[in-house]
Amino acid sequence: MKNKSDLAESDSTEEVSFKRKRGFRLMGLNLNADGAVKGFFGGNAYLAILFLLFICIFLFKSAIGFIPGYRTELAEARISGIEAANHINYQLVGYDALYTKINQAFINERRDRFGDLETVVPIYEELESIVDDKLEDEVDEYTELDDGDKKEASALALKESIKNASAKLSREALLKKIKARLPETDTISDEAYARALIYAEQYALNDYETPDEISRIPAMINEQMGGFYKAVEAIKHSDDDLRQIYASIEKKSQVTYRTISNNRKNQESIDELSKNIESLDTDPSNKRDSTRSAAMTKRIAELKPKIVDIDTAENIKFVYNEISKHDAAADKMISEFQVGVDLLAKAEVKTEKSEILIKESSRLFDELKEISNERKSLLAEWNHEKPVTLWNSVTAFFFGADWKTGSDRQNLYGLMPLFTGSLLISLVAMLFAVPLAIGAAIYVNQFATKREAGFLKPGIEFIQAIPSVVLGLFGVLVVAGLLQGLSECGWLSWVPGFPIQDRLNVLLAGILLAFMACPTIFTLAEDALNNVPKAYTEASLAMGANKLQTALKIVVPASLSGIVAAIMLGFGRVIGETMVVLLVAGNKARIPDLSNGIGVIGESVHTMTGIIAQEYGEVEPGVLHWKALFMVGLVLFLISLSINSVCQRVIAKRSK
């Protein structure tokens, strides 16, 4: 009995002590403690959520301003006629691409035919560099002298020493050097050598002036090339008129464009300043504010005269005038080009390489014709007053083929080169990572003994912790060289894109990123395989299937959605990676040339993450370039968010 009451008593005392304690704690605070604690935690939770929400809003806000801003710039480019200039420029770029091919064919042919004469120039240049490197003091001494007997004597001495210095370079060594430029050369004739020597002497005696004859030699050879040369000449000058039109439109439109956009910017800062002044004036009590507003008023006064009047109508008239000449010029280009191409067909071509180049150029010529016609009709329709819609600026961003910043003409913000670059690298990375990581996951989960799995699993997961910058540096220092060396091995020449010319390229970035993606894919895929109910495996084994059949036909299909999610998350990780691609992708903002097929992996590309890291420094908040970078960030954000949310849903569903 006593026992029981004791128990009851002790219970009650405990309860009392509990209460008393609580009461003591609450002294001074009337609210209950739980509420306060809850408030504290809740506050922090909402703070965290708000922060994260704020990121999204800030990103959106900074990015979305890009679209109207870009629209304004595009409209300014249109109104000033830059757009018209661009249309012409497209044709000129096409022409250049074509001309360089034909020129290469011509030079190749020329070297083949006029080997001996061709060698004079490179021999001369070798001798010239001997003069530069070894006889600098003597030449300087000579040039310092005043005219007279002494100078003549010195000239003779100089000539002698040039001869001696040149003779030190043996003919074999010289031939080797010449061969590096003109692989077809077999011998160096005495005549060519003597001629080159004379020119080299002239070079030294004329205070390092290259003799004119040197530039005349190629011209001389050209003359003797006959039909081929005529063809090339016809082609070479066919674009002159068009180029002239382009130049004059460009000049005028640039002036207009720059003035308009400067005016706009100045007006914007004036508006902003006046707004600030207004808001300061509402509270005149603060003395400091009045000095601030006075300073701002002064700045407005400084800015106002900077807004210049410009007669855009007059300028655009000029542009239209030039455009009216365009069709004729474009036709002239095409027709003269045609003449050249016809001549080319008649000219005799001896080397195979030139033939290939010529064939290729005739294919390109058809393209040029198309481009020209297309641009002609676009120019005919072109109207500087046609409004630029928001949609135009959206498409110009998402489908624009050029990312050109820091340009003296017009900054272009087209996502395509960056997006395709990121995508290509990620695809290459996945090509390596998926088979390896999934294979490893299946192996560790299904085949490995417990002990083996015990070190394989943490081993692979451990890779995840390698910081990306370390991998990037490692790539630059070690892997790049290895890969380039490997690509030059003869027995690997069947691999498309090999040998690789650019050390920093898609393949290198892909390999390094694959290594980063492996642990992510492995871990998640292994989890997915692990989640397949044991009963499946047991049933399969009981039916007489072997381990392999069970693994590939039962376990993998059952966990397929999880594996797909793992791959996608790996992809998300790869596409968002910055430092590795910044260091090893080569940063060439150009849509990869898919006409090479798989060989495209040897190219350099730029990426969305890379462009942010590379260009953030040159922008200040609020300018269009800054917003463009945020826009790229937003695209990255949305890509990774959508990948993640799909995958998380899949994973959540599976774990149920």
Next chain:
Amino acid sequence: MSNPFQTKQGWNQRKERLSFWSLRICTYIIIAAAIFIFSNIFMKGVPTFFKAEAPYINTEFFTESPQILSVWEDQDGQEYSMTKKNYEQWIVAHPEKEIIGLKNLTASGGGILGPLAGTFLLVVICMIIALFIGVSASIYLSEYCGKGKIMSMIRLSILNLAGVPSIVFALFGLGVFCWLAPVITDVPKDNAAFVCGWLWTDSYLSFQGWGTSLLAGSCTLAIMVLPVIITACEESLRAVPKGFREASYALGATQWQTIRKSVLPFAIPGVLTASVLGITRVAGETAPIMLTATMSEKSTLPWEQVEGPWSFLTQSVQALPFHIYTLAKFPDSEHVKPMQYGSIAAFLILVMGFALLSMMLRNRLRNKLKW
């Protein structure tokens, strides 16, 4: 003992063996690549930590900041390479020697104390902020909130944010902390987004940002790691069995008492793991601090020449990952190599150490706390 049921080696068996081996090779390719990278870095990097004479440890590497490295030869063809400071003392000490082909290489001599200290400070401040907010938020999310639709949506979004590329957070940090965060100052900058008087003083509250600074970098990293920490902490809190809480309530404890006495103690190891995981992730990041916190050259250590806590927090720092990025742009020269490989080896050891710690903690946790 041979299997009595086994028929002769058929196509199926061969196929199984083949697949077994190809899967195994896949696995070991990954491991081999990892071993290649680690061994390569450590073999070239670790020698930087040591030197031939006593005390055998290259103390200079850990007690000096990156400096100019002077490389030259004397008349006998003997090559020297030392920091510029030492070089100047050396000339005085050896007036008889001729100096041939002196080259000065930026940031390739000295050691990595400055970057190491910067990284340490960035990580510590970041973790203070992230853990404070993250742990409280996860307690709230797991203990006080129900499982409503909105809550699960919030949870899912937080989880999704964990996968957002760091460069996006970096851009955000650059925009918000470097250019927009509030500062109290006498002279507001012109590019401030918003300026107003600060209380009764003559100062202004100006939203002009903290510039490239320790604080901006830490905050950016904290925001970046917040989703990871919240998710991981919440998971470990949820792993505490319901029974613990119910028992506590049954004894009449309030909610806070329950959390403090019978949930948190059991979740602490999980929180610890989460924070180590967070450190691993934060310490290895380059892009966010490159945009918000770092300097490539700095003549003082972070704690030298600071006046007050605010100037301490708003100074820019050197950081190890950014130092490595700077080194990546250096030439392929043998004089730079010790610094390059030494830095990445030290950095790897640091980050790997944390990763190892988090893995060990997690494994211990799994074995120990089973209910």
Next chain:
Amino acid sequence: MKLKTFKTVATTLTASLVLIGSAVAEKIEIKGSDTLGAKLVPQLKAEYLKANPSLTIDILAQGSGHAFSNLVAGTANIGMSSRMVKDKELDNFASKGKDLIEHVAAYDMIAVIVNEKNPVKKLSLKQIEGIFTGSITDWSEVGGKAGAISVYTRNTSSGTYKSFSGLAMSKKDYGDKCQKLEGNQPICTEVSKNENGIGYVGLAYAKGDDYKTVKVDGVSPKISKISKYPLARKLYYYTVGEPKGEVAKLLTWMTTSEAANKIVAKIGFVPTPVAEAAMKKDAASE
């Protein structure tokens, strides 16, 4: 006890808030060009600090664009730039009511570099323009061995990127086949590893093991040729308003003192007095 802690925290917080306004350390931040900031300025700094050990100088070199965006935002005391300020940037300063003062740091010549194995020894300005705008794509067109040209340029925030386009490309846009690299050194590295590579760097980087400079219009980038070399330019320091105090002292020392000029010359730039003397001499002789 608890209250005490609270009080301490509160005092620290208030103290730090008060300090926000008053903290002005003797610290100089120099930001901008990689051409100046990767080699020259750090070495000048090391020399200067010997005499002024109490000073702190921080350097961040990621491109001239940084110089102006940081100067306008007030996050740098001195901007290093390898090009003149652009009109657009000047407008920015003007709209903030700030004066930008220019100080010539040194003269530089942009050297065009090719791989050591590349037989091409000289290029005309026109050829260079063609190569960098993308209209010349093969080495055989400029007298070399046939092979597609790989073009390496600096990134867009670099001043060298800008001044090169002004000096060599009549301000035309770069072709889209250029690989944009961060800093002079990566360009040297890539060119030295690629037989068909071409790039441009500041004179300080022009000497290397596996690459060489080419003559531009027949003139090689040598200090004595500064008035004839077509790709010569000035390098600048910029400040907002006339520099004062320590900044002024540092700038004067960096641009005029003999010790500084020695370092400038050793690194491979042309010290201002030397360049100006050379130019004067040439002007007189013509």
